[in-house]
Amino acid sequence: MSTTFGQSTVLGYPRIGGNRELKKAVESYWAGKIDAATLENTAAGLRAEVWRTLRNARLDAIPSSTFSYYDHVLDTAVAVGAIPQRFARLGLPPLDTYFAMARGVDAEPALELTKWFDTNYHYLVPEIDADTTFTANPANAISEYAEAQTLGITTRPVLVGPATFLLLAKGADPFARLEDLVAAYARILTALAEAGVAWVQLDEPAYVADRTPDEIKALHRAYTALGEVEHRPRIFVATYFGELGDALPALLDTPIEALGLDLVAGPGNLSRLAAAGPLGGTTIVAGLIDGHNIWRTDLRAAIVTGATVTALADHVAVSTSCSLLHVPVDLSAETKLDPALSARLAFARQKVDEVVLLLGRALRDGTASLPEPLPPAPAAWRRDDVRARLAALTPADRQRGSYPARAEAQQARLNLPELPTTTIGSFPQTAELRRARAQRRAGTLDEAGCEARMRAEVEHVIRLQERLGLDVLVHGEPERNDMVQYFGDQLNGFATTEFGWVQSYGSRCVRPPIVYGDVARPAPMTVPWSSYAQSLTGKPVKGMLTGPVTILAWSFVRTDQPRADTADQVALALRDECQDLQTAGIRVIQVDEPALRETLPLRKADQKAYLDWAVGAFRLATSGVADDTQIHTHLCYSEFGEVITAIDALDALDVTSIEASRSKMEVLDDLAGIGYRRGVGPGVWDIHSPRVPSHDEVIDALRRAVAAVPARRLWVNPDCGLKTRGYPEVEASLKRLIAAAAAVRGN
Ligand code: GLN
Numbered sequence: 067m068s069t070t071f072g073q074s075t076v077l078g079y080p081r082i083g084g085n086r087e088l089k090k091a092v093e094s095y096w097a098g099k100i101d102a103a104t105l106e107n108t109a110a111g112l113r114a115e116v117w118r119t120l121r122n123a124r125l126d127a128i129p130s131s132t133f134s135y136y137d138h139v140l141d142t143a144v145a146v147g148a149i150p151q152r153f154a155r156l157g158l159p160p161l162d163t164y165f166a167m168a169r170g171v172d173a174e175p176a177l178e179l180t181k182w183f184d185t186n187y188h189y190l191v192p193e194i195d196a197d198t199t200f201t202a203n204p205a206n207a208i209s210e211y212a213e214a215q216t217l218g219i220t221t222r223p224v225l226v227g228p229a230t231f232l233l234l235a236k237g238a239d240p241f242a243r244l245e246d247l248v249a250a251y252a253r254i255l256t257a258l259a260e261a262g263v264a265w266v267q268l269d270e271p272a273y274v275a276d277r278t279p280d281e282i283k284a285l286h287r288a289y290t291a292l293g294e295v296e297h298r299p300r301i302f303v304a305t306y307f308g309e310l311g312d313a314l315p316a317l318l319d320t321p322i323e324a325l326g327l328d329l330v331a332g333p334g335n336l337s338r339l340a341a342a343g344p345l346g347g348t349t350i351v352a353g354l355i356d357g358h359n360i361w362r363t364d365l366r367a368a369i370v371t372g373a374t375v376t377a378l379a380d381h382v383a384v385s386t387s388c389s390l391l392h393v394p395v396d397l398s399a400e401t402k403l404d405p406a407l408s409a410r411l412a413f414a415r416q417k418v419d420e421v422v423l424l425l426g427r428a429l430r431d432g433t434a435s436l437p438e439p440l441p442p443a444p445a446a447w448r449r450d451d452v453r454a455r456l457a458a459l460t461p462a463d464r465q466r467g468s469y470p471a472r473a474e475a476q477q478a479r480l481n482l483p484e485l486p487t488t489t490i491g492s493f494p495q496t497a498e499l500r501r502a503r504a505q506r507r508a509g510t511l512d513e514a515g516c517e518a519r520m521r522a523e524v525e526h527v528i529r530l531q532e533r534l535g536l537d538v539l540v541h542g543e544p545e546r547n548d549m550v551q552y553f554g555d556q557l558n559g560f561a562t563t564e565f566g567w568v569q570s571y572g573s574r575c576v577r578p579p580i581v582y583g584d585v586a587r588p589a590p591m592t593v594p595w596s597s598y599a600q601s602l603t604g605k606p607v608k609g610m611l612t613g614p615v616t617i618l619a620w621s622f623v624r625t626d627q628p629r630a631d632t633a634d635q636v637a638l639a640l641r642d643e644c645q646d647l648q649t650a651g652i653r654v655i656q657v658d659e660p661a662l663r664e665t666l667p668l669r670k671a672d673q674k675a676y677l678d679w680a681v682g683a684f685r686l687a688t689s690g691v692a693d694d695t696q697i698h699t700h701l702c703y704s705e706f707g708e709v710i711t712a713i714d715a716l717d718a719l720d721v722t723s724i725e726a727s728r729s730k731m732e733v734l735d736d737l738a739g740i741g742y743r744r745g746v747g748p749g750v751w752d753i754h755s756p757r758v759p760s761h762d763e764v765i766d767a768l769r770r771a772v773a774a775v776p777a778r779r780l781w782v783n784p785d786c787g788l789k790t791r792g793y794p795e796v797e798a799s800l801k802r803l804i805a806a807a808a809a810v811r812g813n
């Protein structure tokens with residue numbers, strides 16, 4: 067049995083398949099079109115393909131259990147027996163219990179879904195309380211290990227580590243259960259050793275965020291205990307997405323055999339490692355290749371970093387900074403990218419080559435011939451006009467007139483009733499609309515034909531809103547496939563891939579655009595749609611844009627200049643769009659920023675700088691309009707408690723609509739707490755469920771809102787866009803919402 071770790075590895079690999087085979091198989095299983103055995107066959111095929119790919123690339127330390135039918139945190143929950151009673155008692159077969167936890171069933175809502183650190187991947191939040199009985203269920207890890215062995219490939223099973231698992235869980239003080247959980251991990255380790263496993267990887271990314279001294283002590287206790295397990299594989303603790311801080315010496319002080327450090331997102335890990343003193347026999351797994359972005363590695367710089375690690379530790383392996391889960395599978399599938407751009411890119415498959423062929427060898431032999439550095443970026447990617455505009459910006463460009471004056475001017479122009487009603491932007495994306503867009507892509511429908519269908523839809527949506535009696539209308543966004551890609555497709559400096567899919571959650575995959583050059587807007591992006599919608603009605607129609615922070619959060623962003631500068635370039639394009647909308651007679655413009663919270667840095671010390679530029683970019687995008695143009699934003703997908711003062715700092719903003727119905731309007735207390743004095747529309751209808759809310763539920767939510775916010779500043783709207791809903795529920799629910807507003811107004 068090999069006891070050395072190996073010299074090259076990755077912390078994980080995409081599991082969806084190059085053509086999203088997993089998505090298709092899993093969705094067919096859910097739809098009852100294939101049985102469990104067929105699904106399992108597809109899964110085994112995908113796993114084998116990944117292992118063979120990694121072996122053929124000559125990676126010498128290969129992970130297993132990085133496959134998942136839905137989510138790796140859920141897999142770890144199952145491995146430690148953390149299946150909440152509410153699912154266990156359904157008495158379903160294991161695979162269906164698993165999917166019930168992931169997606170919910172009629173009687174039981176799913177586990178909560180939330181963002182995995184600062185990525186756009188979502189994990190399922192384990193539910194842990196005093197009654198959770200942890201058990202050791204190593205069967206899946208063992209069978210995957212055995213599956214790879216039959217291919218002649220020795221692997222290292224991966225699980226989420228016990229401390230991170232509990233820090234991500236919810237319930238009454240899950241972390242208090244660490245000792246019990248560690249006991250279950252100890253039994254898993256022994257079972258793995260008995261199955262012949264030489265190394266196991268336990269992921270502890272939660273320790274790159276701020277942690278209390280007690281949490282760090284608990285981590286130390288956990289790995290000391292696991293280290294003392296008599297019969298066990300060697301333990302590799304992987305950390306990623308940032309700097310470990312005090313947890314670094316704590317982990318080195320335990321009997322673990324290998325520690326993984328992210329040297330891309332956490333360059334400071336290096337000095338911390340140097341300060342830690344002699345490393346003994348501990349292997350340092352150096353995360354030198356960025357697993358969270360798609361740029362080719364600057365190998366010369368990476369070698370310098372790698373050499374520093376080699377000087378500090380006797381045993382060093384080269385790795386990706388995090389799992390490759392967060393990047394698309396294979397660049398060679400792309401046929402339409404500008405060659406100058408694709409020469410600069412590396413997707414998962416290419417990153418494996420970077421790890422193995424170049425750094426693995428260069429670090430070992432010190433003589434590897436590195437490829438030539440890339441020539442400078444093509445001049446056409448640079449826009450001197452955009453750069454000059456950015457350089458000339460002054461604070462006045464991020465400042466609007468005072469809010470009271472704006473509010474008065476807007477009310478004079480819009481003449482809205484108290485508790486105005488509106489929606490968040492999209493209306494149902496019907497099969498008919500999707501078909502039209504697909505036919506357009508396939509070339510069976512021409513541009514004009516496609517546009518005619520979309521215009522018919524806009525008209526239908528406007529008529530429906532008028533009939534229902536909404537106060538501020540939307541055009542419904544039928545022309546948009548995705549709220550970021552739609553803008554990426556129209557802006558210079560952005561590229562779209564054909565197959566660059568990345569798992570977002572479960573079977574849902576996204577294809578983030580790539581921001582590679584200076585951003586400019588060759589032509590108005592939304593004006594024709596908004597002005598067409600406005601031409602159909604006397605009521606105000608909201609223009610609908612995606613904000614700069616969200617556009618970057620859901621793209622792969624260039625790293626050759628500060629993100630703040632790229633955000634400002636996007637903001638300038640949006641600023642021009644706002645002004646063009648205003649000129650076209652649009653009186654209300656909504657600039658969505660649902661990802662404002664998502665890309666908040668994990669460490670408090672870094673958060674202020676982020677919020678400063680994020681808020682600055684939003685203000686730049688939105689402050690170029692006249693006082694009587696009303697600026698809205700929409701926030702969702704997260705709890706905004708932590709960034710609440712930033713919302714207030716979005717000075718150009720007049721009205722915020724915010725997801726609130728599940729959290730029972732807590733956000734209103736948060737906003738009251740900071741003395742927020744502008745308009746707010748807490749969602750009063752949870753659009754994530756197909757249920758039509760009862761009249762009383764909506765009234766109830768609204769009354770709670772009125773108690774917290776004066777009626778003249780309160781808006782009435784759903785939680786989020788309606789694109790995933792069907793027309794019957796939308797009509798019924800909007801009727802309730804409008805009736806509730808009328809009833810509460812009448813009091
Ligand atoms: N305007 C977008 C829509 O309604 C907002 C999407 C979102 O809430 N994230 O679809």
Ligand code: ZN
Binds near residue numbers: 490702
């Ligand atoms: Zn939303």
